[in-house]
Amino acid sequence: DDMVDHSDDELWAREPYRDKRLIVKTAKPFNAEIPPEYQIAHFDTPNELFYVRQHMPVPELEAGSHQLRVVLAPTQQVSSLSLAQLARLPRAIVRAALMCAGNRRSEMHQVKPVKGISWAGGAISNAVWSGVYLRDVLLHCGVDPNDTEGKHVILTGADIDATGQNFSTSIPLQLALDPNAQVILATHMNGQPLPPDHGCPLRAVVPGAPAVRSVKWLECITVSEEESSSHWHKKDYRSFNPSTTWEDADFESAPPVYSLPVTSAVCEPRHGDTVRVRDGHIEAKGYAYSGGGARVLRVDVSGDRGVSWRTATLQQDHAPPRTHYAWTLWTARLPVPAHCDQMEIWVKATDSNFNTQPENFDHIWNIRGILSNAYHKIKIRLQH
Amino acid sequence: DDMVDHSDDELWAREPYRDKRLIVKTAKPFNAEIPPEYQIAHFDTPNELFYVRQHMPVPELEAGSHQLRVVLAPTQQVSSLSLAQLARLPRAIVRAALMCAGNRRSEMHQVKPVKGISWAGGAISNAVWSGVYLRDVLLHCGVDPNDTEGKHVILTGADIDATGQNFSTSIPLQLALDPNAQVILATHMNGQPLPPDHGCPLRAVVPGAPAVRSVKWLECITVSEEESSSHWHKKDYRSFNPSTTWEDADFESAPPVYSLPVTSAVCEPRHGDTVRVRDGHIEAKGYAYSGGGARVLRVDVSGDRGVSWRTATLQQDHAPPRTHYAWTLWTARLPVPAHCDQMEIWVKATDSNFNTQPENFDHIWNIRGILSNAYHKIKIRLQH
Ligand SMILES: [Mo]
Ligand SMILES: [Mo]
Numbered sequence: 087d088d089m090v091d092h093s094d095d096e097l098w099a100r101e102p103y104r105d106k107r108l109i110v111k112t113a114k115p116f117n118a119e120i121p122p123e124y125q126i127a128h129f130d131t132p133n134e135l136f137y138v139r140q141h142m143p144v145p146e147l148e149a150g151s152h153q154l155r156v157v158l159a160p161t162q163q164v165s166s167l168s169l170a171q172l173a174r175l176p177r178a179i180v181r182a183a184l185m186c187a188g189n190r191r192s193e194m195h196q197v198k199p200v201k202g203i204s205w206a207g208g209a210i211s212n213a214v215w216s217g218v219y220l221r222d223v224l225l226h227c228g229v230d231p232n233d234t235e236g237k238h239v240i241l242t243g244a245d246i247d248a249t250g251q252n253f254s255t256s257i258p259l260q261l262a263l264d265p266n267a268q269v270i271l272a273t274h275m276n277g278q279p280l281p282p283d284h285g286c287p288l289r290a291v292v293p294g295a296p297a298v299r300s301v302k303w304l305e306c307i308t309v310s311e312e313e314s315s316s317h318w319h320k321k322d323y324r325s326f327n328p329s330t331t332w333e334d335a336d337f338e339s340a341p342p343v344y345s346l347p348v349t350s351a352v353c354e355p356r357h358g359d360t361v362r363v364r365d366g367h368i369e370a371k372g373y374a375y376s377g378g379g380a381r382v383l384r385v386d387v388s389g390d391r392g393v394s395w396r397t398a399t400l401q402q403d404h405a406p407p408r409t410h411y412a413w414t415l416w417t418a419r420l421p422v423p424a425h426c427d428q429m430e431i432w433v434k435a436t437d438s439n440f441n442t443q444p445e446n447f448d449h450i451w452n453i454r455g456i457l458s459n460a461y462h463k464i465k466i467r468l469q470h
Numbered sequence: 471d472d473m474v475d476h477s478d479d480e481l482w483a484r485e486p487y488r489d490k491r492l493i494v495k496t497a498k499p500f501n502a503e504i505p506p507e508y509q510i511a512h513f514d515t516p517n518e519l520f521y522v523r524q525h526m527p528v529p530e531l532e533a534g535s536h537q538l539r540v541v542l543a544p545t546q547q548v549s550s551l552s553l554a555q556l557a558r559l560p561r562a563i564v565r566a567a568l569m570c571a572g573n574r575r576s577e578m579h580q581v582k583p584v585k586g587i588s589w590a591g592g593a594i595s596n597a598v599w600s601g602v603y604l605r606d607v608l609l610h611c612g613v614d615p616n617d618t619e620g621k622h623v624i625l626t627g628a629d630i631d632a633t634g635q636n637f638s639t640s641i642p643l644q645l646a647l648d649p650n651a652q653v654i655l656a657t658h659m660n661g662q663p664l665p666p667d668h669g670c671p672l673r674a675v676v677p678g679a680p681a682v683r684s685v686k687w688l689e690c691i692t693v694s695e696e697e698s699s700s701h702w703h704k705k706d707y708r709s710f711n712p713s714t715t716w717e718d719a720d721f722e723s724a725p726p727v728y729s730l731p732v733t734s735a736v737c738e739p740r741h742g743d744t745v746r747v748r749d750g751h752i753e754a755k756g757y758a759y760s761g762g763g764a765r766v767l768r769v770d771v772s773g774d775r776g777v778s779w780r781t782a783t784l785q786q787d788h789a790p791p792r793t794h795y796a797w798t799l800w801t802a803r804l805p806v807p808a809h810c811d812q813m814e815i816w817v818k819a820t821d822s823n824f825n826t827q828p829e830n831f832d833h834i835w836n837i838r839g840i841l842s843n844a845y846h847k848i849k850i851r852l853q854h
Binding site for chain 1: 618642644645648650651709711712713725727728729730731732760761762763764767768770776778779780781790791792818820821822823824825826827828829830832833834841
């Protein structure tokens with residue numbers, strides 16, 4: 087768990103204003119979901135409704151004076167770049183969903199308890215991010231693209247925990263330099279300067295990766311032989327099989343999560359709703375997403391616990407193969423038997439690698455409750 | 471089904487010699503699996519043991535006189551390249567498994583019948599392919615890398631069906647040009663000239679894609695606004711949900727399969743074997759694979775129907791993120807309760823996008839029986 091000093095009110099006195107529609111999971115640090123009805127209301131989530139995941143108090147930074155340090159270990163060659171200097175590099179734009187690795191953890195928790203914020207399906211939103219390519223920044227600072235083997239890019243934010251450690255994680259240098267990966271340093275979100283909750287004035291955006299890699303309030307980039315040594319990097323966001331316990335778990339040898347599996351969720355109706363049947367049908371809507379540049383190819387929806395499946399209509403943006411980073415919104419029409427007064431809705435997505443979701447959580451369960459991508463299943467009542 | 475004239479013996483008179491250890495599924499055309507014990511015996515499958523998937527009789531081509539035509543539609547600009555001319559381009563090497571999209575179809579068939587060759591798990595093998603990058607060939611012939619949207623590369627082989635049509639399929643031009651995708655035109659397999667069964671003297675290798683895209687006996691490449699119009703491309707290797715019937719299936723609107731999902735199989739022991747227990751354990755071995763450049767990160771094996779999982783030891787080659795195309799071999803040691811005389815072994819793999827396999831075939835079932843990647847489950851007897 088994050089080392090946060092909750093006794094010091096002063097730390098939290100200058101938190102930004104938050105939209106009242108967000109569903110607050112924890113107040114200090116601030117973690118909040120976007121309500122499902124707002125996920126499907128916009129393809130690009132309005133900035134004020136974008137889910138928020140903080141580890142610490144929000145730092146206050148000035149765009150005008152902000153400097154990004156770039157350190158090349160082992161020589162420790164240091165560059166320092168203002169936002170104005172960064173802006174001289176070619177402009178980069180990527181439409182990408184960001185999703186917390188713990189999105190839908192609450193469903194996995196029901197199978198067997200896991201540690202972490204009890205996210206429902208609202209820890210994912212979609213935006214158009216703009217700034218410059220991390221690749222261009224690294225090449226500008228003298229990184230050798232032919233000497234990448236085993237190297238990492240450590241991303242450090244301005245947010246600080248109670249022990250004085252800055253938030254930090256890392257990604258492989260090869261990923262940072264891969265043109266397909268489209269890793270950017272963003273100054274803008276949906277055409278607006280980044281809001282404080284989303285990293286003002288500069289954040290990394292690592293499309294297709296768990297959002298933890300998209301470090302906010304970015305202060306320093308270090309190219310290193312080592313991964314980040316922070317506990318956020320070393321002791322979290324790693325995956326284990328269902329038999330691994332907190333006592334067994336060897337975090338050092340478990341591979342870090344740098345990409346997210348295919349997932350989907352029903353946003354409308356919601357679990358427990360009463361839905362009016364029209365012309366023998368009801369309509370369901372939601373989102374689907376796959377990390378690593380994969381595109382969602384098909385969303386199948388069942389109203390009879392998997393006996394039959396309907397293919398949903400998809401709303402998605404266009405991108406070349408292996409570089410699809412936005413989410414997909416879907417709508418399906420489901421037939422309802424005449425005398426049926428309740429119904430279970432299941433959704434599963436298939437991506438461009440033809441990977442699909444597991445049917446349930448039993449065999450993907452893990453101590454940290456991440457990568458919780460089984461079929462989303464809800465129950466509703468029907469009104470004829 | 472392939473249009474093959476079985477009445478004309480002359481067509482089949484010059485088929486190449488085949489290793490007697492291959493497991494023949496159909497003789498004309500020749501389709502044969504590698505036995506599971508040979509899959510795990512070598513990381514790179516010896517050429518004579520590599521599984522064979524033919525649609526028609528094997529053409530006889532001469533390396534010395536072979537010409538590759540490259541046609542750029544709509545201008546119909548044609549280049550013709552000998553193998554000697556191709557060899558002047560930079561040398562390309564890729565270690566890649568090839569897997570038939572129908573591998574493990576026999577297991578899906580048991581749930582509900584599907585059409586196609588009843589492959590067990592032997593329609594996958596691994597090799598080092600060398601030749602030149604398709605990207606370099608296309609750029610050499612004048613393809614504009616900035617005009618790729620909606621274009622396709624049609625790959626046509628010298629094998630001809632009973633209606634006179636050459637085998638042909640296509641891949642998106644953007645995929646063909648993607649350096650990460652490492653699509654090559656291969657002249658060599660594991661350091662030897664391609665054997666007749668594997669496309670002598672020239673074949674495409676599209677790593678991470680279903681093997682049908684890796685066209686053998688390659689004669690012609692056409693860059694076109696259209697996908698291949700062949701029935702192999704238009705009427706096969708497309709995926710549907712389990713509710714789609716042959717009557718319903720709209721092949722034109724279904725997306726072609728250009729990448730394969732994560733899969734795994736137990737090769738030793740085999741279903742029905744009697745296995746001697748040593749020190750309270752048995753050992754299991756097999757392969758795992760994921761398409762689209764994903765790497766297998768973890769293989770979990772269960773001896774108690776998923777109640778507990780052991781992580782297997784992996785043998786795999788090294789490759790940068792998103793460009794891992796070889797298979798993975800695995801070994802696991804499973805504990806056996808003292809008085810147990812039979813056991814079920816389950817295996818599932820997790821790839822670098824943290825996608826994993828579905829538990830069973832029910833909800834991935836499809837009319838053509840492709841993408842059959844549920845957990846592999848076998849039953850054995852134990853001898854203490
Ligand atoms: Mo996260
Ligand atoms: Mo195939």
